[in-house]
Amino acid sequence: MVALPGNHEMLISKKSSTGIAEEKIWDREMSSYIMGDNGPKRGGKDSLDADESRLDYSFDYKNSHFIVLNTDAMGKECKGPVYWIDEDMKTAETKKPGHIFVFSHIPAYGAPEMNGPGEQLENDSSFWNTLEKHHVDAMFSAHNHVYCRLLPHPGKTTMLIAGNGGSPLNEHCSASQKFYGYTLVKVYKSGKVLCYSFGRRVPKEGYMAPIDSPTVCRDSADISWGIH
Numbered sequence: 077m078v079a080l081p082g083n084h085e086m087l088i089s090k091k092s093s094t095g096i097a098e099e100k101i102w103d104r105e106m107s108s109y110i111m112g113d114n115g116p117k118r119g120g121k122d123s124l125d126a127d128e129s130r131l132d133y134s135f136d137y138k139n140s141h142f143i144v145l146n147t148d149a150m151g152k153e154c155k156g157p158v159y160w161i162d163e164d165m166k167t168a169e170t171k172k173p174g175h176i177f178v179f180s181h182i183p184a185y186g187a188p189e190m191n192g193p194g195e196q197l198e199n200d201s202s203f204w205n206t207l208e209k210h211h212v213d214a215m216f217s218a219h220n221h222v223y224c225r226l227l228p229h230p231g232k233t234t235m236l237i238a239g240n241g242g243s244p245l246n247e248h249c250s251a252s253q254k255f256y257g258y259t260l261v262k263v264y265k266s267g268k269v270l271c272y273s274f275g276r277r278v279p280k281e282g283y284m285a286p287i288d289s290p291t292v293c294r295d296s297a298d299i300s301w302g303i304h
Contacts, residue, residue, distance in 0.1 A: 078144060079109035081131060082181030082219065086148035096126055096150060103130050111135045111144070114164075121159035125151035132157055134164050139174035140263060141165070147182035147197060154182055154198040158206055165210040174267060175301075176212045183217035185235045187224035189248035195220060208232045211301045213269050214261075221246045222253050223273050225297060234299040236271060244283050254278050255294055269300045 086098050103110070112133030118124050131146035143164060145156050165176060184204050186196035197203060207215060208229065218239035226235040238259040245254060257275025264270070273295040279285035 077109055078111050078142075078179075079106045080144050080179055080181060081106075081146050081148065083148050083153075086146070087153070099126060099128075099131060099146075099150060111142075116157050116160040122152075122157040124149060124157065128157065132160060134168065136168070136171070136173065138263075141168040141171075141173040141176045143176070143178045145178065145180040147180045154194060154196075156180065156184075156197055156199055156203055158199060158203050161203075162206050162210075165206075165212075169210065175263060175269060176210060178207060178212055178215040180215065180217050182219045183235055183237050184215055185226050185228055187220045187222050187226070187237055187246070187248075187253075190220040190222065190224075190246055204228060204233070213301045214271070214299045216259075216261075222249050223255070223257065223259070223275065223295070224253065225271070225273075225295060225299075231302050233301070234271075234297075236299070238273070240275065245278065252294075257291060257294065261299075267300065268298060270296065271299050272296045 081102050085102055110130050112135045113130045114134060115129040115132035116122055116124055117129055118127050128146060128149050134143045147156055182197055184197045212233045214234040214236055216236050220237050220239045221243050222245055223240045224237040228235060240256050255275035255277050257273060260272045262270045272293055274291050275294045276287060276291045277289045279288045
């Protein structure tokens, strides 16, 4: 299990900025679920205000490279460290990984009707261009309380939002998005990457009501680089 921080852990309130105290608390309390410490230090090309080496980091598992991001770093709320990501993937590519996956709380592209300020990363296009340049298969996020699969550019990186795990769903959800669930990703030796979204509908009596429907597969797709 790997944990990554979100705005509810890093920001005391929507009007506050991330502080060093929140980052230290995360590091201390979630240390068992932090899988690396090779992230960016204070300063650098990303001009970070604090040492983010255990909040932004990467690791390898089997033939895949994983990047974990803190999208609410101190002084850099709603942003990702583009320069560090680029350098990390350049290093990873020397090992010729079969896949590269990026995980963050805030998505680079928000779901339709959920892509305003605070709902998606505020980096310029260089963030997504960097992912595509390095053939990242998919970026997995949440933050938007909905399940949504986006393909900003055909044949390239998938943006997959799996924010329907339990909180009340976003008011702008379409009828087909009104379900609670989880997302499963399977990486095959053949190189194929398939994702499945399983879920149950929102109870007729409301969010806190007992479950009244089965959990079934709601969406599936091949999200391998270059397949779409």
